[in-house]
Amino acid sequence: xxxxxxxxxxxxxxxxxxxxxxxxxxxxxxxxxxxxxxxxxxxxxxxxxxxxxxxxxxxxxxxxxxxxxxxxxxxxxxxxxxxxxxxxxxxxxxxxxxxxxxxxxxxxxxxxxxxxxxxxxxxxxxxxxxxxxxxxxxxxxxxxxxxxxxxxxxxxxxxxxxxxxxxxxxxxxxxxxxxxxxxxxxxxxxxxxxxxxxxxxxxxxxxxxxxxxxxxxxxxxxxxx
Numbered sequence: 001x002x003x004x005x006x007x008x009x010x011x012x013x014x015x016x017x018x019x020x021x022x023x024x025x026x027x028x029x030x031x032x033x034x035x036x037x038x039x040x041x042x043x044x045x046x047x048x049x050x051x052x053x054x055x056x057x058x059x060x061x062x063x064x065x066x067x068x069x070x071x072x073x074x075x076x077x078x079x080x081x082x083x084x085x086x087x088x089x090x091x092x093x094x095x096x097x098x099x100x101x102x103x104x105x106x107x108x109x110x111x112x113x114x115x116x117x118x119x120x121x122x123x124x125x126x127x128x129x130x131x132x133x134x135x136x137x138x139x140x141x142x143x144x145x146x147x148x149x150x151x152x153x154x155x156x157x158x159x160x161x162x163x164x165x166x167x168x169x170x171x172x173x174x175x176x177x178x179x180x181x182x183x184x185x186x187x188x189x190x191x192x193x194x195x196x197x198x199x200x201x202x203x204x205x206x207x208x209x210x211x212x213x214x215x216x217x218x219x220x221x222x223x224x225x
Contacts, residue, residue, distance in 0.1 A: 002186055005213035008098065009206050017093035018205070021086035025205040028082045033075060033200070040067035073135060076150050076194040077124030080157060083204050084113035087161055090205060094212040105165035113161070120157045124150070146195070147188045154194075155187025158211040167219070175218050186214050 012018055041064055088108075095102050131149055135142040156176065163172045176183060190210070193203035 001217050002182070002189065002214065005186075005217065006189065006206075006210050008213055009094075009209035012094060012097065012209055013202070013206070015093055015097065017096070018090060018209075021089040021093075022202075022205055024086050026201055028085070029079055029201050029204060032079045032082070033071060036071035036074060036078060037067050040070050043067075070132075072195045072200075073128055073132070073146065074125060075200065076154060076191055077121050077128060079194070079204050080124075080154065081117040081121045083158075083161060083208055084110075084117055086205065087113075087208055088165075090208045091162060091165060091212050094209050095216075098213070099216055102166070108164050112164070116157075116160065116164075120153070124153050124157075127153070147191050148184075150191035150194075151184050151186075151188030153187065154190045154207070155183035155185075158187070158190060158207055159183055159215060162208070162211045162215045166215075175215075175222065178222070179218050182214070182218065186211065 013022065091105070095105075127149060128146075131145060134145055138145065159176065160172060163175070167175070190203065190207040193206065194200045
C-alpha cells in the first residue's frame with residue numbers, strides 16, 4: 001500500500017494543478033535549508049581558537065561541514081511548518097484525480113493549521129536536540145535512531161494535517177492506534193526523503209500527496225472492517 005501511495009504521489013508532480021504549489025514548496029524548501037545552513041555556520045564559526053592557526057582553520061572547515069549535516073537533521077521539523085501553505089491545493093488535486101467521489105472537505109481554519117505546525121516544530125526540534133549527541137557519538141545507529149524518531153513525528157503530523165480535512169480528532173486517534181506501524185513506516189519514508197540532497201527539495205510536496213493516499217487507504221480499511 002505504501003509503495004503504491006508513493007508511486008502515485010511522485011507521478012502527480014506532472015499535474016498542472018500541482019505546478020503552483022510545487023514552485024511554492026521548492027522556494028520555501030530551498031530558502032529554509034539555506035537559512036539553516038547559514039545560521040548554523042555562523043554559530044559554529046564563532047568558536048575561535050587563536051593558537052595554533054591551523055587548528056582555527058580546521059575548526060572553520062569542520063564548522064561548515066557540521067552546519068550542513070546538522071541542518072539536514074533539523075530540516076524536517078522546520079520545513080513541515082510551511083506545509084499548510086500548499087496542503088489544500090495539493091490534497092484537492094490528488095483527491096480530484098484519484099478520489100472524485102469524495103464530498104467537499106472540511107474547511108480547516110488557518111489558525112488551527114499554524115498552531116498545529118508550530119507545536120509540531122517545537123516538539124520535533126526539542127527531541128532532535130536531545131538526540132543530537134546520540135546522532136554524533138553512535139555512528140552505527142544514528143541513522144536508525146533519526147528515522148525512528150522522525151518517522152513517528154512526521155507520520156503523526158502529516159496524518160493529522162491531511163486527516164483534519166475529513167476526520168474528527170477521535171477518528172484520527174483511532175486510525176493511529178489501529179495503524180501505528182503503517183503510519184510509522186510512512187513517516188520514516190518521509191524522513192528519509194528529507195535528508196537526501198536534491199530529493200529533499202520535493203519532499204514536503206511529495207509527502208503531502210503521499211499521505212493523502214495513505215489516509216484514504218486507512219479510511220477505506222476502517223469502513224470495510
